[in-house]
Amino acid sequence: MPTRGGWLLLGGGILTALSGRLLGPIEFIVAGVVAISAVVIAVGVRATRRSDLMVARRLSSSRVEAGRPIQIDLEIRNLAHHRSPLLRIHDSISSTRGVRLSLSPIDRGRSTIASYRLPTTRRGLVRIGPVEIVDTDPAGLARRRHSFETISTLLVHPPIEAVPEIRILSGHDPMMGDQQRQTLGISDAEFDGLREYQPGDDLRKVHWPSSARHDELLVRQFQPPRHGRLTIVIDTRPPGDTDEVLDITTSVAASITNSVLNAGDSVRIQTTEGRSTNVITGPAHILEALEFLARLDSGDRAIHESVPATGGRVVVISSSPSVVADPGTRSGLMARLSASACITVDPSTWGSQAPPPTGGHAWAHLYGPGQLGPAWSSLWSRTKVSA
Numbered sequence: 001m002p003t004r005g006g007w008l009l010l011g012g013g014i015l016t017a018l019s020g021r022l023l024g025p026i027e028f029i030v031a032g033v034v035a036i037s038a039v040v041i042a043v044g045v046r047a048t049r050r051s052d053l054m055v056a057r058r059l060s061s062s063r064v065e066a067g068r069p070i071q072i073d074l075e076i077r078n079l080a081h082h083r084s085p086l087l088r089i090h091d092s093i094s095s096t097r098g099v100r101l102s103l104s105p106i107d108r109g110r111s112t113i114a115s116y117r118l119p120t121t122r123r124g125l126v127r128i129g130p131v132e133i134v135d136t137d138p139a140g141l142a143r144r145r146h147s148f149e150t151i152s153t154l155l156v157h158p159p160i161e162a163v164p165e166i167r168i169l170s171g172h173d174p175m176m177g178d179q180q181r182q183t184l185g186i187s188d189a190e191f192d193g194l195r196e197y198q199p200g201d202d203l204r205k206v207h208w209p210s211s212a213r214h215d216e217l218l219v220r221q222f223q224p225p226r227h228g229r230l231t232i233v234i235d236t237r238p239p240g241d242t243d244e245v246l247d248i249t250t251s252v253a254a255s256i257t258n259s260v261l262n263a264g265d266s267v268r269i270q271t272t273e274g275r276s277t278n279v280i281t282g283p284a285h286i287l288e289a290l291e292f293l294a295r296l297d298s299g300d301r302a303i304h305e306s307v308p309a310t311g312g313r314v315v316v317i318s319s320s321p322s323v324v325a326d327p328g329t330r331s332g333l334m335a336r337l338s339a340s341a342c343i344t345v346d347p348s349t350w351g352s353q354a355p356p357p358t359g360g361h362a363w364a365h366l367y368g369p370g371q372l373g374p375a376w377s378s379l380w381s382r383t384k385v386s387a
């Protein structure tokens with residue numbers, strides 16, 4: 001079909017030809033016929049000389065921290081037996097106008113890469129695609145649209161700060177040890193030393209080199225691998241349910257989660273309204289936590305009766321002004337959630353001057369990025385979060 005320029009030229013050609021026919025000058029008629037013919041020929045060529053393209057999209061990563069750009073490559077291959085026309089590409093991106101690119105003609109059987117960097121500012125799942133390609137003639141008079149259902153999903157998760165890997169006190173879940181070993185691929189308990197052989201001991205546990213040196217049978221002694229569980233409760237009661245607040249509190253939760261999983265313990269993330277992840281064990285499963293935090297929004301005024309669901313320690317993250325300012329309210333919230341520690345933030349002053357974190361017993365207040373690591377270590381030393 002004609003482009004906007006093609007329609008204008010076609011309309012101008014018709015008016016010029018009619019003016020020549022009514023007023024008499026043959027030059028007007030010739031000019032009008034030439035303009036009309038140019039548009040008709042361009043449309044005919046686009047209709048008969050169809051493009052045959054293939055599109056593939058590659059993301060430099062399937063997940064990225066909010067605030068960091070990601071590179072996206074679109075590979076366009078020309079499958080037709082002739083050179084492609086000029087290509088104009090529109091890659092759709094959810095909640096935006098998408099990205100528009102232009103490509104010069106591609107030789108037959110060849111492919112080319114169209115790349116762009118996509119900035120990320122907020123948490124969430126970003127849907128990329130479909131791709132629309134419009135091929136046009138060199139004069140830009142006619143075009144033909146092609147749509148490709150090439151869909152990709154990008155996980156934009158909260159930023160993760162470096163936090164010391166502190167072990168958590170063992171929880172009260174008798175199955176957690178077995179789950180931990182299965183997830184981490186541990187086939188046996190932890191080695192705890194050697195002791196003298198006693199009747200009934202498994203001969204497979206005899207340590208023969210040490211037995212030969214000491215001239216008596218010594219067996220290896222094991223103990224179950226120590227494990228701990230931390231439940232992170234995010235206070236999503238208003239005003240903690242806004243995007244601005246959740247961008248901060250989810251970042252704190254993601255950073256603590258990453259630290260605990262890398263230390264070998266388990267994490268569950270909950271909100272005060274009752275939404276929750278499963279118990280997450282092992283760094284390889286952090287994607288579940290990041291996707292939960294990326295999608296998190298809204299909240300209720302009341303704390304759900306199921307919160308907290310825990311077999312271990314509890315840490316609450318809140319932006320409530322009353323929790324920040326009033327020790328009584330803070331203590332009441334911690335008692336309601338059986339929390340060992342409370343971390344608070346104030347989005348209105350976040351990162352403005354960023355004085356050192358403050359707090360008291362079992363409480364830390366953060367003023368900006370980069371303060372969670374020292375605050376977490378301090379909380380551990382005061383509340384004995386770790387054994």
